Amino acid sequence: MEKLSIVESVLDNLPVAVFAKDATNDFRFILWNKKQEEVTTIRAEKAVGKNDYDLFSQESADYFRSVDKAVIKRGSLMKVPEEIIETKNGREVHLRTVKIPVHDEETGRLLVVGISEDITEQVKSREQLERLNRHLVQANQELQYTQMQLIQAEKLESIGRLAAGVAHEVKNPLALLLLGVDYLSQGIVPDDPNLEKILQQMRGAVERADRIVRGLVDFSSQRSLSREPTQLSRVVDEVLLLVKHELTRSNTKVNVRMEKDLPHVFLDMSKFEQVLINLIINAVHAVHAMGGVESRLIKIRARSESLEEVVKNQGARKREVFRSGDRVVILEIIDNGHGIAPADVNRLFDPFFTTKATGVGTGLGLSVARRIVELHGGELTLENRSKEPGAVARLILPTKLETSKVRTLTGRVKVGSPPKEIDTGATELTS
Amino acid sequence: MARKILLVDDEAGFTELLKMNLERSGAFEVRIENDSTKAVAAAREFSPDAILLDVVMPGMDGGDVQAQLQANPLLARIPVVMLTALVDSTELSEGAVAQAGTQMVLPKPVNLPLLLRVLDEIAPAA
Numbered sequence: 074m075e076k077l078s079i080v081e082s083v084l085d086n087l088p089v090a091v092f093a094k095d096a097t098n099d100f101r102f103i104l105w106n107k108k109q110e111e112v113t114t115i116r117a118e119k120a121v122g123k124n125d126y127d128l129f130s131q132e133s134a135d136y137f138r139s140v141d142k143a144v145i146k147r148g149s150l151m152k153v154p155e156e157i158i159e160t161k162n163g164r165e166v167h168l169r170t171v172k173i174p175v176h177d178e179e180t181g182r183l184l185v186v187g188i189s190e191d192i193t194e195q196v197k198s199r200e201q202l203e204r205l206n207r208h209l210v211q212a213n214q215e216l217q218y219t220q221m222q223l224i225q226a227e228k229l230e231s232i233g234r235l236a237a238g239v240a241h242e243v244k245n246p247l248a249l250l251l252l253g254v255d256y257l258s259q260g261i262v263p264d265d266p267n268l269e270k271i272l273q274q275m276r277g278a279v280e281r282a283d284r285i286v287r288g289l290v291d292f293s294s295q296r297s298l299s300r301e302p303t304q305l306s307r308v309v310d311e312v313l314l315l316v317k318h319e320l321t322r323s324n325t326k327v328n329v330r331m332e333k334d335l336p337h338v339f340l341d342m343s344k345f346e347q348v349l350i351n352l353i354i355n356a357v358h359a360v361h362a363m364g365g366v367e368s369r370l371i372k373i374r375a376r377s378e379s380l381e382e383v384v385k386n387q388g389a390r391k392r393e394v395f396r397s398g399d400r401v402v403i404l405e406i407i408d409n410g411h412g413i414a415p416a417d418v419n420r421l422f423d424p425f426f427t428t429k430a431t432g433v434g435t436g437l438g439l440s441v442a443r444r445i446v447e448l449h450g451g452e453l454t455l456e457n458r459s460k461e462p463g464a465v466a467r468l469i470l471p472t473k474l475e476t477s478k479v480r481t482l483t484g485r486v487k488v489g490s491p492p493k494e495i496d497t498g499a500t501e502l503t504s
Numbered sequence: 505m506a507r508k509i510l511l512v513d514d515e516a517g518f519t520e521l522l523k524m525n526l527e528r529s530g531a532f533e534v535r536i537e538n539d540s541t542k543a544v545a546a547a548r549e550f551s552p553d554a555i556l557l558d559v560v561m562p563g564m565d566g567g568d569v570q571a572q573l574q575a576n577p578l579l580a581r582i583p584v585v586m587l588t589a590l591v592d593s594t595e596l597s598e599g600a601v602a603q604a605g606t607q608m609v610l611p612k613p614v615n616l617p618l619l620l621r622v623l624d625e626i627a628p629a630a
Contacts, residue, residue: 245518274521
């Protein structure tokens with residue numbers, strides 16, 4: 074007797090719900106502990122002697138019965154990771170249950186013993202977490218979308234600035250074409266030695282106009298970020314074509330020296346051109362303000378280095394962006410202009426910070442440029458030259474796609490529903 | 505006798521075709537200078553009846569060339585026609601062209617009959 078009361082005492086003080094049903098007597102309950110009372114809101118005296126159909130809805134009872142029968146049939150323990158019961162007052166309780174078939178040798182009865190853990194709070198926090206995560210993913214998508222819009226807005230601004238120059242560059246081949254037409258329309262003399270030369274020039278003019286117009290259209294395109302292995306020299310050539318007019322007008326010489334056999338970098342041409350155009354136009358403004366027409370010079374340099382060299386040369390914080398042993402390409406745009414004023418050094422990349430007159434720049438150029446470079450897994454810095462006057466813009470670009478970072482990101486957002494494909498292409502976004 | 509025209513423009517193709525067009529009738533002898541920094545020296549050497557001068561050129565722009573021509577008593581009287589592909593009229597009025605007091609500005613692409621009429625007016629055949 075005493076022995077039994079100890080067992081009952083233990084059962085009633087367990088933090089889990091315990092019940093037993095008699096499979097040989099229509100699965101009627103023979104045991105119903107305190108925690109089971111709490112979870113189901115049904116008192117033991119009301120439950121013992123009844124079966125699931127007396128206590129729960131038809132649907133729930135059908136479910137419990139099918140599990141009980143399966144446990145008996147299998148003759149071994151069965152785990153139900155999550156089941157939901159609805160209490161009389163309409164509350165949903167989430168349970169993690171283990172059901173065990175027990176053969177009571179004394180009475181010869183076949184029992185189903187159940188032990189249930191109330192996991193309602195856990196489930197609720199999990200759902201809450203999932204909900205928060207979904208919001209976070211959505212907010213992140215919206216942020217990425219806004220960033221892409223900002224990048225495009227800044228691009229349109231720079232197209233506006235370049236348009237006059239590009240038109241000028243197109244008008245020159247047009248002028249040449251018209252002169253060709255004028256010449257030919259005066260009559261064609263078969264032996265005229267000029268004819269071949271004229272046709273050759275006209276063909277060249279069409280190709281030139283086509284190239285610059287296509288360059289501008291490619292640059293203007295609003296696409297999601299799509300990175301392809303690209304030769305840096307090709308981007309530099311395209312960009313110099315688009316800014317040729319600004320360079321000529323400001324009498325600025327450009328000296329390009331790029332290391333031979335530079336590894337490919339993964340670039341979105343159109344977005345990366347935006348960065349280079351911005352940096353070159355900035356350099357043009359800086360050298361222009363200096364006067365001294367003869368010496369206005371922008372140097373463009375590219376070389377490839379291993380990460381160790383980068384760390385040694387640029388400081389250890391690069392470790393955050395690149396992994397040890399990474400091969401990177403370093404592109405520098407070096408001008409001999411007025412340099413960066415000490416007061417401005419820390420604000421250069423702040424949005425809306427500008428040292429230019431109203432209307433000349435929005436102050437978004439550099440902040441957007443840095444963002445674009447970061448979307449490429451790279452880094453953009455700007456500083457004064459150490460020995461000579463002028464500034465140097467330095468881009469460090471990875472030569473591999475940073476796949477591991479992409480994996481980390483998708484892993485993090487996977488808690489809820491799988492992230493939808495986002496057309497901002499920001500899977501590379503790592504911040 | 506053919507009238508002498510000095511053509512200063514960094515666009516080699518353009519200058520070549522304009523020269524062919526002008527020389528075809530035999531009315532003109534054209535000398536090309538693609539390097540604007542040598543334009544004044546070329547003018548001194550060639551003594552043209554008129555100068556066709558591009559505006560946007562590397563090294564020295566059309567306005568600077570014009571100013572140097574003006575500063576030289578021997579060259580100041582040579583009529584100058586500016587040729588430009590600049591599209592923004594404010595760039596022209598605020599820029600080098602207005603400062604240099606050029607007689608004539610023609611847009612590129614060049615309307616050849618108009619250019620010939622202008623040349624007849626500023627540098628008439630003897």
